[in-house]
Amino acid sequence: MKMYLNEEMARSIMEEISNVIQEDLNIMDETGLILASTDPKRIKTFHEGAHILINSKLDKLIVENDGDYNGCRRGVNLPIEFAAEIVGAIGITGNPAETVKYGLILKKMTEMILYENFRALELFASKKEKDLLISDLIHGNLHTGRNELEKRMQRNGISINGPFTVAIIYNTVSQDNKEKAFLHKVRKNQIEHKIVEEFTNDKIHVMFNGEMYIVLANMNCGDLYKKIKVSASYLNFNSDISLLCFIGNDYEQYIDLNRSYNEAINILNYFKGEKEGIYLFNTVMLDFIINQLPDIHKENLKNQIFQNCAEGEKEVLCNFI
Numbered sequence: 001m002k003m004y005l006n007e008e009m010a011r012s013i014m015e016e017i018s019n020v021i022q023e024d025l026n027i028m029d030e031t032g033l034i035l036a037s038t039d040p041k042r043i044k045t046f047h048e049g050a051h052i053l054i055n056s057k058l059d060k061l062i063v064e065n066d067g068d069y070n071g072c073r074r075g076v077n078l079p080i081e082f083a084a085e086i087v088g089a090i091g092i093t094g095n096p097a098e099t100v101k102y103g104l105i106l107k108k109m110t111e112m113i114l115y116e117n118f119r120a121l122e123l124f125a126s127k128k129e130k131d132l133l134i135s136d137l138i139h140g141n142l143h144t145g146r147n148e149l150e151k152r153m154q155r156n157g158i159s160i161n162g163p164f165t166v167a168i169i170y171n172t173v174s175q176d177n178k179e180k181a182f183l184h185k186v187r188k189n190q191i192e193h194k195i196v197e198e199f200t201n202d203k204i205h206v207m208f209n210g211e212m213y214i215v216l217a218n219m220n221c222g223d224l225y226k227k228i229k230v231s232a233s234y235l236n237f238n239s240d241i242s243l244l245c246f247i248g249n250d251y252e253q254y255i256d257l258n259r260s261y262n263e264a265i266n267i268l269n270y271f272k273g274e275k276e277g278i279y280l281f282n283t284v285m286l287d288f289i290i291n292q293l294p295d296i297h298k299e300n301l302k303n304q305i306f307q308n309c310a311e312g313e314k315e316v317l318c319n320f321i
Contacts, residue, residue, distance in 0.1 A: 004118060005080065005088040010035035013113045017106055024093040030054055030086065047071045050089035053079060057086060060103070062096045076100045078107040082114055130156045131207040134216050138166055140258035153254070158205055159218045162252035166260040167215040167224055168268055169195060170244040190239050194231050216257065220250040221280055228278055242276035249281050
């Protein structure tokens with residue numbers, strides 16, 4: 001049987017439902033072990049009633065007196081069901097005639113919380129798997145072989161057909177004092193909603209590495225530029241949030257995604273002092289390449305190009321360029 005109900009999840013459920021009634025509550029796993037209880041002394045002790053309830057697949061088990069079953073007190077015990085299986089039990093201590101009335105409500109509450117928690121964990125695991133795949137693609141970690149990589153891409157909804165482009169997005173407004181902590185959090189949530197939730201679709205996949213958003217797009221760099229510009233303009237107009245974005249060239253093969261990512265990183269390092277803007281590698285490439293030259297080579301290049309020009313002509317040509 002799958003372990004849908006563990007100690008951490010049981011504690012989380014107990015926190016949610018313990019305020020509903022005054023009686024003591026217990027949550028047991030499929031073996032009858034008490035995982036969480038309003039009575040700390042009972043945690044990790046054996047509850048024979050829950051064990052019988054689960055193994056006999058009963059719809060409820062009434063305990064009329066303390067000690068009728070090993071580790072049990074007077075009350076009612078009900079099965080916790082998930083994915084068509086009994087995965088545990090909830091016990092309510094007290095007069096059975098009273099506790100059974102709201103026992104079914106607590107049972108349903110427990111099952112709903114269990115489902116929500118399980119779904120959250122499932123989504124987290126799915127996101128983690130997808131983020132790892134995006135990281136492998138942009139860093140060129142293709143050691144598993146193309147067949148396995150393409151299976152991972154298809155499983156995570158990433159096309160194996162180009163074009164492909166990588167972009168890096170920064171929020172340039174940093175939290176500068178405690179008084180603005182709440183505002184900073186609100187802005188961060190707005191960016192997350194706009195960039196991650198609304199932005200993501202079958203052609204665009206986004207991951208956040210703790211510092212910046214990395215966008216893997218199944219489109220050319222021009223179309224990605226337009227898409228990001230719309231979101232950046234919206235955030236700037238509605239929330240006064242500035243984004244700084246760098247977009248690499250587009251490539252037809254997914255094995256070249258690391259090239260697009262490295263281009264975005266290179267222009268990021270070049271324009272890192274800027275506060276906002278969207279920069280495409282293919283439009284700033286010449287400026288970027290020239291500025292990678294050592295100063296001595298720049299001086300020699302300048303002298304060679306303008307060697308037959310008067311000072312006035314140099315100024316006119318520089319202004320024109």
